[in-house]
Amino acid sequence: MNYQVKMKRLVLKIAGVLAAFTGIAQNYTTISHVDVFDGSQLHKDVYFTFKDSVIISISKQPIKYKGAREIEGTGKTILPPFINAHVHIANVNNLKEALNVGIFAMMDMFTLDRRANNLRKYNDSLYYAHYYSSNVGATIPGGHGTEYKVKIPVIEDSITPVKFVRERIAQNADYIKISQEHTMALMSKVQLAEIITETHKHKKLTVVHISHLADALQLVELGVDGLAHTWYLKAPLVSKEQLDVMKEKKIFIIPTLSVIQKLKDNSDSTELKNQLSLEEVFNEVKKAYKAGVPILAGTDAQNFGMNFTTQFYDEFILLSKCGLSNIDILKAGSSNIYNAFKLKEFNNLAPNSIANFTLIDGKPCLRIEDIYNQKKVWKFGIEITT
Numbered sequence: 001m002n003y004q005v006k007m008k009r010l011v012l013k014i015a016g017v018l019a020a021f022t023g024i025a026q027n028y029t030t031i032s033h034v035d036v037f038d039g040s041q042l043h044k045d046v047y048f049t050f051k052d053s054v055i056i057s058i059s060k061q062p063i064k065y066k067g068a069r070e071i072e073g074t075g076k077t078i079l080p081p082f083i084n085a086h087v088h089i090a091n092v093n094n095l096k097e098a099l100n101v102g103i104f105a106m107m108d109m110f111t112l113d114r115r116a117n118n119l120r121k122y123n124d125s126l127y128y129a130h131y132y133s134s135n136v137g138a139t140i141p142g143g144h145g146t147e148y149k150v151k152i153p154v155i156e157d158s159i160t161p162v163k164f165v166r167e168r169i170a171q172n173a174d175y176i177k178i179s180q181e182h183t184m185a186l187m188s189k190v191q192l193a194e195i196i197t198e199t200h201k202h203k204k205l206t207v208v209h210i211s212h213l214a215d216a217l218q219l220v221e222l223g224v225d226g227l228a229h230t231w232y233l234k235a236p237l238v239s240k241e242q243l244d245v246m247k248e249k250k251i252f253i254i255p256t257l258s259v260i261q262k263l264k265d266n267s268d269s270t271e272l273k274n275q276l277s278l279e280e281v282f283n284e285v286k287k288a289y290k291a292g293v294p295i296l297a298g299t300d301a302q303n304f305g306m307n308f309t310t311q312f313y314d315e316f317i318l319l320s321k322c323g324l325s326n327i328d329i330l331k332a333g334s335s336n337i338y339n340a341f342k343l344k345e346f347n348n349l350a351p352n353s354i355a356n357f358t359l360i361d362g363k364p365c366l367r368i369e370d371i372y373n374q375k376k377v378w379k380f381g382i383e384i385t386t
């Protein structure tokens, strides 16, 4: 049974039990005169109907469903499930806070195996965002990830790249994260290649932490699937030919402008001298976007104390400074992530898909700042906003 069918049955079962207790028949709900951004395109002034946990129709004409509850949607927009594509979750409450503001899933990009497996236990719970994780990221002695002084497995003589990847997969890693931080110890080309090859054998993706364009290009050449940050260290800027290679190899970029901005705020003058300016970083992302490289929204919370709620929408505003259209920003937070990570739990809003959506006051497709407005969230057709 696939995940969506399984969840649909579970929710129907809950709904049935509720109906038995309350005597209320399970009805259709129609949100009328609402704009719907389905993950790819905008449907203006439509009727959006769902029944139990399933979307029934998105139509220009009103369709009468017997006993349908109606919600007035004038001036509002329905948004697809958003996902924060780069986080480090501190505790389970972060999953709850995120879902409450329309972030239906979070992708952890480096944590302990034990913590990841504990958080995965909430993946069937109604009130928590779905949790994906790389578990521990791949690094070497002195490499990025070791500076926190937490005991983690690192790639060395006793743990080969192949062994490291197999262990993470055995610990339920959803993808493999590689750490290649330019200012710390760097992995060899051979080690990187072995990690990528072994990960692909298990039909999983590799995502890499980089800060320097040269490292990004090396990883692209070796077949990595996505960049977990954009490059921001001072170096020759990316060329059209290099971006064409990224496009051709179907690389995605999670720029995490949020963390780059915070990092700059916390850098001293010597460190700043080695970094691109924020405007230059925006321009590099703009070039990647214009070249057709998929851009994904992620913040890298909780670094620098960033939260798991509004910071995600701050990232949207930062992406708008890179020239992304409002629709493309909303895609960066939804369908670009479903597609890049080949997620089975999430898809565009459409008839027969799960009623996971957010109803927001305003029109973020026209004014991206509206993304901060009041929101109501439905998961499996149940309003969960508290």
Ligand SMILES: [Zn+2]
Residues within 6 Å of the ligand: 086, 087, 088, 109, 110, 300
């Ligand atoms: Zn990170």
